[in-house]
């Protein structure tokens with residue numbers, strides 16, 4: 188850090204590595220001090236002094252003095268919430284609802300493509316974009332997070348890197364236990380790195396179990412690292428939380444011990460005053476993501492109220508697939524604009540506050556306020572230069588200290604950022620990136636985009652592969668033997684169930700609500716969304732089961748008494764509501780069917796059959812008895828078809844009119 192030399196004034200001059208001189212210095216410290224002309228002295232990785240240009244020139248002898256030509260010199264911007272590798276998925280799927288976008292597109296593509304190489308490439312490209320827009324620190328959450336850390340460190344950026352943990356299988360983990368182990372190992376090896384703060388990132392309360400939330404909080408506390416998560420991003424999330432756990436999101440995560448960690452909570456669009464105070468007491472940092480919230484119509488985060496409560500609210504871009512860029516100056520401007528509209532008050536969130544959120548307050552939100560975020564002696568040298576001379580910034584008024592903040596927040600563009608330094612090292616000089624090869628990186632991203640395009644084109648052609656892409660436990664069935672008979676009197680069927688050759692294994696009563704989707708191409712089959720409301724003896728709903736079944740198109744053949752042999756191809760529990768599947772599968776037609784169903788599982792000649800007694804309510808087609816059996820083998824299916832005819836005789840239904848074909852014609856489907 189240099190020794191002492193005699194100065195021209197007779198006092199001894201201190202030596203520093205770099206003196207950034209002749210700048211309009213915005214410290215972004217608590218008092219928002221400015222120096223114009225001002226200077227910043229840097230030695231090694233840290234800021235040594237900040238002050239008037241003349242004073243610092245007199246006090247410091249620098250190995251290199253940089254004349255900033257009157258440009259704005261300020262702390263680098265802090266991107267408080269992002270998923271940097273998603274820069275490779277920019278523009279992949281847009282104008283969709285959050286669940287369809289996430290579960291239908293992002294997660295399936297990620298399961299297929301995300302690898303350490305993907306993460307490395309995506310991070311490098313994102314770093315180039317971030318540096319160009321004046322960002323020096325970002326807070327990330329993704330898979331293979333160690334590779335985000337590596338690429339960020341290589342690019343020379345400061346980053347909080349959160350290893351994702353969630354209940355679903357992830358690209359880097361078959362089960363959440365693997366993610367927890369990965370996170371622990373990653374944190375242990377990277378803690379203490381000069382640029383990287385390793386962290387753990389339970390994705391969100393709704394994608395994690397209570398057990399995962401507790402385990403991640405324990406790891407964060409054990410290693411004293413941040414915990415990065417998404418909180419109350421949509422109104423639906425809060426609604427579900429209330430109906431499932433009887434409380435909003437913040438009390439729920441608090442109950443799981445999450446807030447005992449150093450939490451960074453992204454979004455917080457739908458939280459109330461009580462939840463804000465809970466966050467304040469816990470020291471939770473907030474990341475506000477205006478573009479993402481606007482684009483996904485998540486709502487307007489109560490930023491002004493959060494700031495009034497005393498919370499540290501930073502600003503983030505979110506991932507490049509939901510923004511779609513990593514332009515922090517744009518986010519700062521939007522944050523200011525939205526706050527004004529939401530409060531109906533143009534004095535809300537003035538430019539200086541918005542810029543503080545993107546610097547000092549953002550660093551505090553990331554629990555890094557002692558490291559970066561302001562030009563203060565002792566903080567790391569994370570600084571940027573902004574050129575305010577271009578046309579769109581002109582002219583410059585300096586009557587009030589606020590003029591320059593307004594100029595940056597309301598007029599400047601990210602391309603006005605000319606120079607970026609992190610940890611005392613230049614990453615960009617006069618618009619030239621010094622640590623990244625932009626052209627090569629973009630070439631690799633373009634060829635990956637072509638592969639992902641081809642994958643999605645193939646997937647979109649098949650309902651089955653779209654169904655599989657949703658993940659979850661999917662089971663396949665082969666043959667279904669069934670006969671459907673119209674009956675006038677349901678009591679005679681109930682009585683017949685007590686015949687000596689019939690052994691009742693189980694009985695259930697439920698209300699069944701189906702919606703059948705059909706598609707342009709008949710060969711795709713039909714998709715059935717089914718909700719079973721299980722009813723107790725008094726007819727009250729005890730619980731509901733939702734299932735999704737892809738039904739084969741063709742009847743395989745017909746047997747005596749119109750016994751039908753068909754293929755049921757795939758079924759899976761439906762984890763989303765009907766609206767999700769409608770928007771995801773985009774059916775040509777939708778047919779709702781509602782019925783009251785009594786179902787017996789019986790044994791007849793050592794073979795299991797289901798007997799359904801249905802009262803069709805919508806459309807009101809009357810009462811039907813269905814005899815059904817399933818099997819994997821065609822020979823067995825044929826045996827069961829013969830047995831079905833016998834069973835019909837036992838049930839006194841053999842001479843009844845079988846209506847399979849009628850039913851198919853009327854309702855448009857065999858079920």
Ligand SMILES: [Zn+2]
Pocket residue numbers: 268269270417453505506
């Ligand atoms: Zn996010």
